[in-house]
Amino acid sequence: MASSGKDKRIDYIEFNVSDIGRARRFYGDAFGWTFTDYGPSYCEFSDGGLKGGFTSEGEVRSGGPLVILFADNLADALKRVEKAGGKILKPVFSFPGGRRFHFADPDGYELAVWSDK
Numbered sequence: 001m002a003s004s005g006k007d008k009r010i011d012y013i014e015f016n017v018s019d020i021g022r023a024r025r026f027y028g029d030a031f032g033w034t035f036t037d038y039g040p041s042y043c044e045f046s047d048g049g050l051k052g053g054f055t056s057e058g059e060v061r062s063g064g065p066l067v068i069l070f071a072d073n074l075a076d077a078l079k080r081v082e083k084a085g086g087k088i089l090k091p092v093f094s095f096p097g098g099r100r101f102h103f104a105d106p107d108g109y110e111l112a113v114w115s116d117k
Contacts, residue, residue, distance in 0.1 A: 010050065011050075011051075012050075012051055012052050012053070013050070013052035013053075013067055014052055014053045014054075014055060015052070015053070015054050015055070015107070015109060016055055016056070016057070016058035016059060016060050016061065016107075017054045017055070017056060017060060017106075017107045018056065018060045018107055019056070019106075019107075020040075020041070020042075020043050020054050020056055022106050023043075023054045023105070023106065023107065024043060024045075024054070025084070026084045026085055026086065026105055026106055027045060027084075027105075029080065029083065029084040030077075030080045030081050030083075030084040030086060031047060031069065031077075031080070032047075033045045033046060033047050034046050034048075040056075041055060041056045041057050042054070042055050042056075042057075047069075060107050060108075061108075062104070062107070062108035062109055062110060063109075063110070064109070066102075066110060066111065066112055067109075067111045067112075068100070068111070068112045068113070068114055069111065069112070069113045069114075070113070070114060070115065071113050071114070071115050072115065072117070073115070073117075074092060074099055074100070074101070074113065074114070074115040074117070075092075077113045077115075078092065078101055078113070081103050081113070085106055086103040086104060086105055086106075087103060087104045088101060088102070088103050089102040089103055089104055089110060090102035090112075095114075097116060098114050098115050098116040098117070099114065099115055099117075100112050100113060100114035100115070101113055
C-alpha cells in the first residue's frame with residue numbers, strides 16, 4: 001500500500017478551551033489563523049498548513065506537548081502575541097539553528113515561536 005505522505009507527521013492539534021471566541025480572537029490576531037465553526041462547542045482552525053480544533057467540552061488544562069510555530073520575523077511575532085493577550089514565559093533566546101520564545105495563551109497552554117533568522 002502506498003504512503004499517503006501524512007504517515008508519522010503531526011496532522012491535527014486539539015485544545016480544550018474555556019472560551020472558543022476568546023481562543024479564536026487570540027490566534028486570529030496573533031497569527032492570522034482562519035476558523036470554521038462546527039456547533040457551539042467546536043471550532044476548527046487552520047494556519048494554512050496544519051489544521052486543529054478548539055473544543056469547550058473537556059477540562060481545560062495547561063501542559064501537554066509543546067507546539068512550536070515558525071515566524072519569519074520573530075520580533076513581530078512577539079509583539080503580536082503580547083498585543084493579543086499572550087503572556088511571555090521565556091523571552092527570546094538562541095539555540096542551535098535559530099532563536100525562539102515561549103508564551104502562554106489565554107487558557108494557559110504553553111507554546112513557542114521560533115525563527116531561523
